[in-house]
């Protein structure tokens with residue numbers, strides 16, 4: 693498996709092997725012993741399946757006190773996946789990194805605890821499967837607006853559909869006060 697660093701320390705792109713043949717393909721989606729080399733040393737305790745239609749943007753979300761590491765995979769369609777470094781004291785605090793993830797390439801993005809996460813759906817539908825290193829705790833959730841001017845995330849297209857919560861999210865600085 694290839695492990696490719698991003699400009700945000702600890703946030704890495706993984707390229708697991710995909711074995712294609714005339715039937716289709718086989719791909720291991722997670723193997724603790726191998727993924728620890730990518731810095732995934734905490735147990736991953738929850739799997740999430742998120743289905744969205746074209747133009748949906750989910751994010752930007754984080755958990756304040758029970759920060760979740762997230763291993764993002766796309767089983768169907770294509771997304772633009774974004775991580776924002778919100779680790780206090782990080783040299784890249786407030787910086788973002790985006791990756792195109794799709795069913796067509798064996799690529800996964802690992803966000804260690806301390807990142808906000810969001811994605812924009814580029815295909816007609818997208819199925820995103822992601823593993824987290826902490827359980828979901830609704831009361832611990834924080835969010836900030838997808839188009840915060842200070843962050844200036846370069847989304848490839850404008851979103852068409854957000855949850856009411858995401859559409860009303862505060863700015864980045866306000867959310868992290």
Ligand SMILES: Cc1cn([C@H]2C[C@H](O)[C@@H](COP(=O)(O)OP(=O)(O)O[C@H]3O[C@H](C)C(=O)[C@H](O)[C@H]3O)O2)c(=O)[nH]c1=O
Pocket residue numbers: 740742750751753754762809810811828855
């Ligand atoms: C995240 C989550 C949600 N839920 C319930 C709570 C709501 O009743 C419903 C939809 O939740 P929400 O609108 O927060 O889902 P997303 O907007 O996809 O939120 C996620 O979006 C970004 C991309 C993330 O990285 C996070 O995992 C998460 O914040 O599922 C659960 O029961 N467990 C969970 O882990």
